[in-house]
Amino acid sequence: xSYFRYSQNHKDATYNSASGRPLAAIALRDYLxxxxxxxxxxxxxxxxxxxxxxxxxxxxxPYERLMAQPVDVLACILDHLSGMPSMWPALxxxxxxxxxEHMKVIEKELGRSLDGTRTDRGSHxxxxxxxxxxxxxxxxxxxxAVAFLDRLGVDTGLFDWPLAEPTATAAA
Numbered sequence: 001x002s003y004f005r006y007s008q009n010h011k012d013a014t015y016n017s018a019s020g021r022p023l024a025a026i027a028l029r030d031y032l033x034x035x036x037x038x039x040x041x042x043x044x045x046x047x048x049x050x051x052x053x054x055x056x057x058x059x060x061x062p063y064e065r066l067m068a069q070p071v072d073v074l075a076c077i078l079d080h081l082s083g084m085p086s087m088w089p090a091l092x093x094x095x096x097x098x099x100x101e102h103m104k105v106i107e108k109e110l111g112r113s114l115d116g117t118r119t120d121r122g123s124h125x126x127x128x129x130x131x132x133x134x135x136x137x138x139x140x141x142x143x144x145a146v147a148f149l150d151r152l153g154v155d156t157g158l159f160d161w162p163l164a165e166p167t168a169t170a171a172a
Contacts, residue, residue: 004031029141037145041152048155056083064160070095 008023010016016023018035051058059080066073071092079085096102107113142161150156 004028004036032141032145033148037148038152041149041154045153060158062158062160
């Protein structure tokens, strides 16, 4: 969702169009099912396959889990990369220093984004809280997207899916 909005406003046609059409003229649902999800599935399935074939080398980590428990998840990633459990005494401090507010101060001092995505308005990457409804997507679209990715071979159990905004029901 956030990448779609970011791309719609991008100055480069590589990002702001699909099949020669401007993204601003394409409905989100059409973009999702005709372009974004098939592309994402191809990329993710390659990671998924590597993870299955080489579990000692490749570990998949849900973004939402990383955001919810950054110190614990990063410790697991570092243990995986080092091949053994270890103590990471400075990890909590490193995570604290990498918090959003601190990064924004550094970017302001540098006069530029550290990763190229942040602008004065913030980042194009929007935060989703697991367990909280996301008003930008309805339940039907969410369910259809999960089913679509599942049919393409993506292990949808590897994701923490945001809840969709509940739809209004008629009173009896």
